Amino acid sequence: MRRRDVLELLATTGLAAALPTRVWGVSRSSTGPRAPLPIPEILESDENGLAHLKFQTGNMPFLEGFSTHTLGINGPYLAPTIKATRGQKITFRVENGLEEPVTLHWHGLEIPGHVDGGPHQIIEPGGIWTPTLHIDQPAATCWYHPHFYPSTADLVVKGLAGLFVIEDDEIGKLSLPSDWGIDDIPLVIQDRRFTPDGEIDYELLDIVNVATGYAGDKVLVNGALYPEVKPPAGWVRFRMLNGSNARSYNIAMSDERPFYVIGSDGGLLSEPVKVTSIPLRAAERYEVLVSTHDRKPFEVVTTPVQQMGMTTPPFDKIVPLLTVTPSAQEATGKMPDQLANLPSADPTLATVTRRLVLAMDDRLDGQAMALMMERKMSQPMADANGQSGNDAMPLSQDEAMKAPKLGPLLTREELKTINSINGRSFDMQHIEFEAIQGRLEHWIISQGTDRMVHPVHLHGCQFRILSLDGEPPPAYAQGWKDVVTVSGGRTSEILVQFNHKADANSPFMAHCHILEHEDTGMMTQFIVS
Numbered sequence: 001m002r003r004r005d006v007l008e009l010l011a012t013t014g015l016a017a018a019l020p021t022r023v024w025g026v027s028r029s030s031t032g033p034r035a036p037l038p039i040p041e042i043l044e045s046d047e048n049g050l051a052h053l054k055f056q057t058g059n060m061p062f063l064e065g066f067s068t069h070t071l072g073i074n075g076p077y078l079a080p081t082i083k084a085t086r087g088q089k090i091t092f093r094v095e096n097g098l099e100e101p102v103t104l105h106w107h108g109l110e111i112p113g114h115v116d117g118g119p120h121q122i123i124e125p126g127g128i129w130t131p132t133l134h135i136d137q138p139a140a141t142c143w144y145h146p147h148f149y150p151s152t153a154d155l156v157v158k159g160l161a162g163l164f165v166i167e168d169d170e171i172g173k174l175s176l177p178s179d180w181g182i183d184d185i186p187l188v189i190q191d192r193r194f195t196p197d198g199e200i201d202y203e204l205l206d207i208v209n210v211a212t213g214y215a216g217d218k219v220l221v222n223g224a225l226y227p228e229v230k231p232p233a234g235w236v237r238f239r240m241l242n243g244s245n246a247r248s249y250n251i252a253m254s255d256e257r258p259f260y261v262i263g264s265d266g267g268l269l270s271e272p273v274k275v276t277s278i279p280l281r282a283a284e285r286y287e288v289l290v291s292t293h294d295r296k297p298f299e300v301v302t303t304p305v306q307q308m309g310m311t312t313p314p315f316d317k318i319v320p321l322l323t324v325t326p327s328a329q330e331a332t333g334k335m336p337d338q339l340a341n342l343p344s345a346d347p348t349l350a351t352v353t354r355r356l357v358l359a360m361d362d363r364l365d366g367q368a369m370a371l372m373m374e375r376k377m378s379q380p381m382a383d384a385n386g387q388s389g390n391d392a393m394p395l396s397q398d399e400a401m402k403a404p405k406l407g408p409l410l411t412r413e414e415l416k417t418i419n420s421i422n423g424r425s426f427d428m429q430h431i432e433f434e435a436i437q438g439r440l441e442h443w444i445i446s447q448g449t450d451r452m453v454h455p456v457h458l459h460g461c462q463f464r465i466l467s468l469d470g471e472p473p474p475a476y477a478q479g480w481k482d483v484v485t486v487s488g489g490r491t492s493e494i495l496v497q498f499n500h501k502a503d504a505n506s507p508f509m510a511h512c513h514i515l516e517h518e519d520t521g522m523m524t525q526f527i528v529s
Ligand SMILES: [Cu+2]
Pocket: 452, 453, 454, 455, 512, 513, 514, 517, 518, 522
């Protein structure tokens, strides 16, 4: 199947790019008692500057009547929220209690390559890794997760991820809501799919997964399905992380109330930005303030996004993620007019230009499309109550006529290296380029002939977006970022400076944060001298 045929098929089958339908007024999917939103515990270093993290296996009651095998750090699922202050040095004692190798990457932290936790800093089963991090960057909501090649996707989907919150003196003066779990509320948003016996349904080397990334049909927030939170009335701060392997969300409030973006991946914006919805791509974080002054309950929802493979039900409509029911208490946090001083992002100051081209094998999306249609055809019809199944609706006769015939499928061996950057599938031995510490660089990031969404993440830095899919970045994306998306065959540009060194034994990574793309080769590495 040729790529042009794929694009035509996409336009006619509704398997991609459903236009957002404005179907506000979410019907609550549950009327019984609701799970309270779990709040991850805070972990700070002890008096000796030490903090302990242990990878472990666990069980979670995600679905009624089932116990799901999971992975976690210091607990059965997800990980504690690490809190550190600018200027602090923390030594982590990271113990691998699993029977497989891992690494632990501090996503968004500006630290040298040898403590970055990329694919080269392997912690063997039973092993211990003790990196010392010198925290020296503005206040931000970062995160941490394994980065072992090629099993990052499998490790993260089973539960290995946590937030890493950095504080500094400036943010301390702003009187933002900061009562953890009360009016300062983390939201780790992750889609999952379960097998009939309640296990997390995951297989990396499946053609559809490798092409579109993993698509769950349920959303967990901090490890709970559609939970409820009861904050005080006033300004409530949500620290949102898209911790999904691949899925993009478009976050909004069910009653269309506006909210204010105060921070992006790497820290505060210069001033709050009023929005009624915000896209949240894999690995992105946004901090927002929502007013609950009116004490009316509402839902945090996701509306349909344009991303291949991510518009099958229930995501063809608005999906509620979390119910917000304000309590009788009064909140005390404020929304300041001014937040942070950001330097201007002037591309004429850059002395180096680099190009990054993220590519997928030409056969991959065609075969994935054909398989998706085949699976769609084998879906059971909607049941007597009119409830459709977990997946797509059956194909219409017209769609079935157009369904492509499958040729010889890509083998598992071929899938392992099917994706690439700059013409090369990830190679632990290959260094793509050398950057010079402290020099300003202009990066032009594009994709090959595919039209997928690629949220690109760079290690060792925070950058500024100059253009996002060919357009000037919206105000909420003009602050510090470590993820920039390219999609639809367009180009994005960033201004970046690497302030920390990384040698060939522990290079920095540049990769797509759709973890299935990353684990099948859409990653490259560079050094900073
Ligand atoms: Cu990608």
